Amino acid sequence: MFEMMMMDTGLGHVYVENLNVSDAQQLLCNLKQMKNVVIGSSRQKTNLMLCGAVPRLLQIMTTDNTPSEILVECGVLLGSFAKGNEANKRELMEDGVLAIMMQGLAHSNLKFVESCLRFLRTMLTSPIAPTEILFQDNTVIPHMIQLLPRSPCTQECVASILANSCKTPDQQEMMFRHGAIQALSPLLTSNSDKIRLPALQCFAAISYQNKPISMAIASAMYNGESIPELFCKLMARNNTIIMQLTSAKCLAYLCRAGAIRPADNMIVIRAMPTLVRMCKKDRSVEERVDGAEVLAYLIEEDVSLQRTAAITDHLVLTLAGFIKYTPDSSHKKEQAEHLINEMRQAAFKVYASLGANEEDIRKRIIETETLMDQVEKYLSSPTVKVQLASVRCLHSLSRSVQQLRTSFQDHAVWKPLMKLLQSEQPEELLTVASSTLCNLLLEFSPSKEPIVDAGAVELLCKLTSSPSSALRLNGIWGLMNMAFQAEQKIKSSILATLGTDQLFRLLTDTNMDILMKTLGLLRNLLSTKPTQHIDSIMSSHSKQIMTAVIMILEDDHPPEVKEQTLCILANIADGNTAKDFIMSNEDILKKLTYYMRHENVRLQIAAVYCINNLVWNEEEGAGDRRAKLKEYGVQKHLQSLLSSSDTVLFDKVKTALQQFSS
Numbered sequence: 001m002f003e004m005m006m007m008d009t010g011l012g013h014v015y016v017e018n019l020n021v022s023d024a025q026q027l028l029c030n031l032k033q034m035k036n037v038v039i040g041s042s043r044q045k046t047n048l049m050l051c052g053a054v055p056r057l058l059q060i061m062t063t064d065n066t067p068s069e070i071l072v073e074c075g076v077l078l079g080s081f082a083k084g085n086e087a088n089k090r091e092l093m094e095d096g097v098l099a100i101m102m103q104g105l106a107h108s109n110l111k112f113v114e115s116c117l118r119f120l121r122t123m124l125t126s127p128i129a130p131t132e133i134l135f136q137d138n139t140v141i142p143h144m145i146q147l148l149p150r151s152p153c154t155q156e157c158v159a160s161i162l163a164n165s166c167k168t169p170d171q172q173e174m175m176f177r178h179g180a181i182q183a184l185s186p187l188l189t190s191n192s193d194k195i196r197l198p199a200l201q202c203f204a205a206i207s208y209q210n211k212p213i214s215m216a217i218a219s220a221m222y223n224g225e226s227i228p229e230l231f232c233k234l235m236a237r238n239n240t241i242i243m244q245l246t247s248a249k250c251l252a253y254l255c256r257a258g259a260i261r262p263a264d265n266m267i268v269i270r271a272m273p274t275l276v277r278m279c280k281k282d283r284s285v286e287e288r289v290d291g292a293e294v295l296a297y298l299i300e301e302d303v304s305l306q307r308t309a310a311i312t313d314h315l316v317l318t319l320a321g322f323i324k325y326t327p328d329s330s331h332k333k334e335q336a337e338h339l340i341n342e343m344r345q346a347a348f349k350v351y352a353s354l355g356a357n358e359e360d361i362r363k364r365i366i367e368t369e370t371l372m373d374q375v376e377k378y379l380s381s382p383t384v385k386v387q388l389a390s391v392r393c394l395h396s397l398s399r400s401v402q403q404l405r406t407s408f409q410d411h412a413v414w415k416p417l418m419k420l421l422q423s424e425q426p427e428e429l430l431t432v433a434s435s436t437l438c439n440l441l442l443e444f445s446p447s448k449e450p451i452v453d454a455g456a457v458e459l460l461c462k463l464t465s466s467p468s469s470a471l472r473l474n475g476i477w478g479l480m481n482m483a484f485q486a487e488q489k490i491k492s493s494i495l496a497t498l499g500t501d502q503l504f505r506l507l508t509d510t511n512m513d514i515l516m517k518t519l520g521l522l523r524n525l526l527s528t529k530p531t532q533h534i535d536s537i538m539s540s541h542s543k544q545i546m547t548a549v550i551m552i553l554e555d556d557h558p559p560e561v562k563e564q565t566l567c568i569l570a571n572i573a574d575g576n577t578a579k580d581f582i583m584s585n586e587d588i589l590k591k592l593t594y595y596m597r598h599e600n601v602r603l604q605i606a607a608v609y610c611i612n613n614l615v616w617n618e619e620e621g622a623g624d625r626r627a628k629l630k631e632y633g634v635q636k637h638l639q640s641l642l643s644s645s646d647t648v649l650f651d652k653v654k655t656a657l658q659q660f661s662s
Contacts, residue, residue, distance in 0.1 A: 012044075012047045012048050012050070012051035012053075013051045015030070015033070015034050015048060015051070015053070016048065016051045016052050016053050018033070018034075019031065019034070019053070019056045019057070019060065020056070024067055024070065027070060028067075028069055028070055028073060031070065031073035031074065031077065032073060034048065034053070034077060035076060035077050035080065038077065038080050038081065039080055042084050042085055042088075045080065045081050045083075045084035045088055046084060046087070046088060048081075049081060049084075049088060049091060053077070053081070054078070054081065054091070054092065054095050054097065057074045057077055057078060058095065058096070058097065060074055061074045061075075061100060062100065068107075068109040068111070068112055071107070071109065071112045071115075072109070072111045072112045072115055074115075075101070075104065075112055075115025075116050075118075075119060076115050076118075078092070078101065078119050079115055079118045079119040079122060082119050082122040082123050083122055086126075086128060089123060089128060089129075090128065093123070093128075093130070097119075098120070098123060098130075098133055099133075101116040101119050101120055102116070102120065102133075102134075102140055104116035105117070105140070105143055105144065105147065106143065110150060110154075113147065113150070113154070114151065114153040114154060114157070117147070117153065117154060117157035117158060117161070118153070118157055120157070120161055121157045121160045121161050124164055124165055125160060125161070125164045129164075131164060131165035131167065132165075132171075134161070134165050135165075135170070135171050135174060138174075141162075141174050141175060141178055142178040144158050145158070145162075145175070145178050145179055145180055145183045146183075148183045148184070148187070149183070149186070152190075152192060152194075152195060155187055155190070155195045155199075156192070156194045156195050156198060159184065159187060159195065159198035159199045159201070159202045160198040160201070162175060162180070162202050162205070163198050163201035163202040163205045164201075166202070166205040166206055169209075169210060172205070172206045172207075172208075172210050172213055173213075175206050176206060176212075176216065180202070180206060181203075181206075181213075181216060181217055181220050181227070182220070184199050184202055184203060185220060185222035185227060185230075186222060187199035188200070188230045188234065189222070189223065189230070193239075193240060193243060196234065196243065197240075197242060197243055197246060200231070200234065200243070200246040200247055200249075200250055201246055203217060203227070203231075204246060204249050204250050204253055207250065207253045207254055207257060207259075208253050209253075209256070209257065210257060211257045211258055211259070214253065214254045214258070214259035215258075215259045217254060217259065218254050218259035218260055228251060228254060228260060228266055229266075231247045231250045231251050231266075232247070232251070232266055232270050234246075234247040235247040235248055235251075235270055235271070235274050241283065241287055242287070244274055244278075245274070245275075245278050245287060245290060245291055245294075247271075248270070248271040248272075248274040248275050248278075248291075248294065249290075249294045251266055251267060251270070251271040252267075252271055252275070252294050252295075252297060252298040255267050255271070255298060256297060256298065256300075256301075262302040262304060263304065267298070267305070268305070268308060271298070272295070272298060272299070272305065272308065272309060272312065273312060273313070274291075275291045275292075275294055275295040275298065276291075276295060276309065276312045276313050276315055276318075277291075277313065278290070278291025278295075279291050279292050279295070279315065279318050279319070279322075279350075280313075280318065281318075281321060285325075285327070285339050285342065285343060288322070288343065288346070289342045289343060289346045292319070292322065292346035292347065292349065292350050293346050293349060295350055295353075296346075296349040296352065299353045299354065300352075300353040300356065301356070303356075303357045306354055306356060306357060306358060306361060307358060307361070309354060310354055310358075310364065315350070315354075316351075316354070316364055316365060316368060319347040319350055319351060320347070320368050320369065320371065322343040322347035323343070323344055323347050323348075323374050325339070325340060325343040325344075326340070327339050327340065341381075341383045341385065341386050344378060344386050344389070344390075345383075345385045345386045345389035345390075346389075348375070348378070348386070348389035348392065348393040349389050349392065351365050351371075351393045351396070351397075352389070352392040352393040352395065352396040353396070354396075355393075355396040355397050355399075355400075356396050356399070357399075359400055359402060362396070362397050362399070362400045362403055363400075363402070363403070365397065366397060366403055366407045372407060372410075372411045372413070373411070374390075375390050375393055375394050375397075375411075375413065376411050376412070376413045376416060378390040379394065379413065379417060379420060380416045380419070380420070384425075384426060384429060387429060388426075388428065388429050391417070391420070391429065391432045391433050392432055394413055394417070394436050395432055395436040395439070398436050398439035398440060399439060401442075401444065404439070404442065404444065404445045404447075405444060405445070405446065408440070408445065408446065408447060409446040412447075412450075413440075413447075414437075414440050414447045414450060414451050415454075417433055417437060417440070418437075418451065418454050418455070418456070418459070420433050421433050421434060421437065421459055422455075422459060427468055427470075427471070430471060431468070431470045431471060431474065434471060434475065434478065435474050435477075437451070437456070437460075437474070437478055438474055438477045438478045438481055441456065441478050441481040441482045442481050442484075443484050448482070452482060452490060456478070456482065457479070457482070457493050457494055457497050458497055460475045460476075460478040460479050460482070461475065461479070461498045461502070462475070463475025463478075464476050464479070464498065464502060464506060465502065469509075469511045469514065472506070472509065472511070472514055473511065473513050473514050473517060476506055476517040476518050477517045479494055479498070479521050480517050480518075480520040480521040480524055482494065483521055483524035483525050483527075484524045484527070485524075485527060486524075488533050488536060491525050491533060491537065492536075492537075494521075494525065495537065495541060500541065500544040503518070503522075503548070504544070504548065506518040507548050507551065507552065508551075512558070512561070515557075515561060516560070516561060516564060519552070519561065519568065520564065522545065522548070522568050523564065523567055523571060525537055526538070526568060526571040526575075526578075527571065532576075534571060534572060534574060534575030534576075534578045535575045535576050535577045535578050538572060538575060538577070538578040538581055539577070539578075542578075542581045545568075545572075546581055546585060546588065549565055549568060549569060549588070550587055550588065550591070552565040553565055553566075553595075559600045559602060559603055562595070562600075562603055562606075563602050563603055566592075566595060566606035566607055566609075566610060567606050569582060569588070569592070569610045570606065570609045570610040570612075570613055573610050573611075573613035573614045574613045576619070576620075579613075579614060579621070579625065582614065583614070583625055583628060589628075589629070590632070592607050592610060592611065592634075593607075593632050593633060593634060593637055595607035596608060596611070596634070596637045596638070596641070597637060601646045601649055604641065604644075604649055605646075605648055605649050605652055608638070608641070608652040608653055608656055609652055611629065611634060611638070611656050612652060612655055612656045612659065614629065615629065615656060615659040615660060616659060617659050622659070626659065626660055635657070635660050638653050638656050638657050638660070639657065641653045642654070642657075
C-alpha cells in the first residue's frame with residue numbers, strides 16, 4: 001500500500017523521465033520497467049498517462065531510426081494504456097495515437113506490427129471508437145487485409161478490427177473489393193476459436209443487407225467446400241455457443257440478401273433451429289437477445305419460415321418468458337433495467353416477425369397470457385428501443401381482420417398509440433406507429449370511432465406535410481381509410497383540415513404510392529352511397545377536384561394512376577347534381593372518349609363505367625345526357641368495343657348500349 005502511494009505521488013514522473021535517456025539499451029530496459037508497472041493496473045495506467053508518458057512514447061516512436069525492439073515495447077505500452085478506462089481511451093485518441101499506430105502497420109518488423117494491431121483492436125472495438133478512421137485513408141484497408149495471413153496474431157486482430165469497423169455499404173464494398181472474402185476464408189478452418197470467431201463476425205459484417213457481397217460469399221469456395229458449408233460446420237454443438245450463434249447469423253444474413261433460399265436445409269434445418277435454441281432459458285441474456293433478434297430478422301419476410309418457427313420448440317411461449325424476465329439480485333439497478341429492456345424488445349421483435357402474415361400465428365400470439373396487456377403497456381415505455389419493438393409487434397398483429405374485430409376491442413391500444421404520435425419522437429417510431437394507426441382506422445375496426453374523436457384528422461393531415469415520404473404516405477393512407485364509408489361530417493372535416501392546396505401538393509408528389517393513396521382518398525370522399533355525399537362535396541370543391549382530375553389524366557402517369565382517376569370520375573358521375581360537373585366540362589368529355597379507345601383495357605373499363613353512370617336511364621336528365629354524349633361519338637365508340645375479347649369490358653359496354661337504346 002505504501003509503495004502504491006509512493007508510485008501515485010512521485011515515481012510516475014520518474015518513470016517518464018527515465019524515457020529521456022539517449023542510450024538505446026537503457027531506454028529499452030526502462031520501457032520494460034514501465035510495462036511491468038502498468039500491466040494489470042488501471043490505476044497505474046492513469047497515473048503514468050497523467051505524468052506525460054504518452055507524448056514521450058509517441059516522440060520515441062516517430063524518431064528516425066528507432067530500433068525495432070524499442071518500437072515493440074512502445075507499442076505494447078500503448079496497448080496496455082488502451083486497456084484502461086474510457087478516459088484513458090479518450091486521451092489516447094486526443095493525442096493522435098490512432099493515426100501513428102495505423103502508420104506503424106507498414107513497418108517491416110512483424111512484432112511491432114502485431115503490437116500496433118493489438119492497440120488498434122482494443123481501441124476500435126470500444127463503443128467510443130471512431131471506426132470510420134480506417135476507411136478515410138484508401139491504403140489502410142487493403143494493407144490490413146494483406147496482413148491477415150502473416151501470423152495468428154494478425155489474423156485474430158485484423159479480423160476483429162474489420163468486423164467491428166465495417167458498418168456502411170461503402171465500407172463493405174471497400175473490403176470486398178480488396179479481397180476480404182478470399183483472405184478471411186482460410187481463417188474459418190483455423191484450430192483457434194480466437195481466429196475463427198472474428199472471421200465469422202467479419203463475414204456477418206460485410207454481408208449484412210448487401211446482396212452482391214452475399215452472393216459472392218455464397219458462391220465462394222475454400223479447400224473444396226463452400227463458405228456456407230463451413231458456416232454450417234461451425235454451428236455444430238461441440239463449438240462454443242457464440243460460435244454457433246455467429247455462424248447462424250452469417251447464414252441468416254445470406255438468406256435475407258437472397259443468396260440462399262429460405263427453403264434450403266442450411267436455413268430450415270440448421271440456422272433457424274439454432275437461433276430458436278439460443279432463445280432458451282439456459283442461455284445467457286446476451287445470447288438469448290442476440291439469437292432472438294437474428295431470428296426475427298431471418299423470418300421477417302418469409303411466410304414459410306414464420307410457419308416453421310412458430311411450431312419450433314415452443315417458441316411463442318419461450319418469448320413470453322422474455323417479457324417476464326427478472327434478473328437476479330447480483331445485478332446493479334441500471335444494469336438490471338438494461339437487461340430487462342433488451343429482453344422485452346427482443347421478444348416483441350420476434351412476435352412482430354412471426355405474426356407478419358399468418359392469421360393462425362397472430363391468434364396464437366394474441367392468446368398468449370397477458371401479451372396484449374404487455375404490448376399496450378410498453379407502447380409508453382421510456383426506452384425508445386422497447387417502445388419501437390412493441391409498436392412493431394402491434395403493427396403486425398393489427399393486420400388481422402379477425403383480431404381487429406375481437407381482441408383489439410378489449411384493449412384500448414389506440415390511446416397510447418395516439419399519445420405517442422402526438423409527441424416528439426424519432427422518425428422510425430412515428431413511421432411504424434402511423435402505419436399501425438392506418439390499420440386501426442379500417443372501416444370494420446371498433447377503434448375507428450374513438451380514434452377519430454381523439455383528433456386523428458388533424459394528426460394525419462399534419463403528417464401529410466412531413467418532409468419524410470414514409471410519414472406523408474401514412475398520413476394520406478390513414479385519411480383514405482378513415483374516409484371509407486364515413487359519415488359526411490368526417491369527410492367534410494378531412495377536406496377542410498387538409499385544404500385544397502395540400503391536396504394538390506400530394507397529387508404532384510414524386511412518390512407514386514402517395515399519389516395513389518391521395519387518389520384513393522378522393523375516391524372514398526366521393527363515395528357512391530349515399531349520393532348526397534358526392535353532391536355536397538362537389539358543390540363546394542368541384543373546381544379543385546375537376547382541375548386535379550384533368551391534371552392527372554393529362555400528365556405522364558402509369559395506367560394504374562389513370563385508372564384510379566377515371567374511377568373518381570365514375571363516382572362523381574354517380575351523384576345526382578354532381579353529374580353536371582362532368583357534362584358541362586368539354587375537356588373531361590373528350591378525355592372519356594379518348595380513354596374508351598385506349599389500348600389499356602383497364603382504362604377502357606373505367607371510362608365505360610363512368611359513361612354507364614352518366615346515362616343510367618332511371619335517373620333524371622338521362623335523356624339529355626345521352627343525347628350530348630352521342631354528339632361526342634360515345635355510342636359509336638361503345639359499339640366498336642363489342643368486339644372486345646375482355647369479358648368485363650364487353651359486359652360494361654353491353655350495359656351502356658342498353659341505356660342508349662332504351
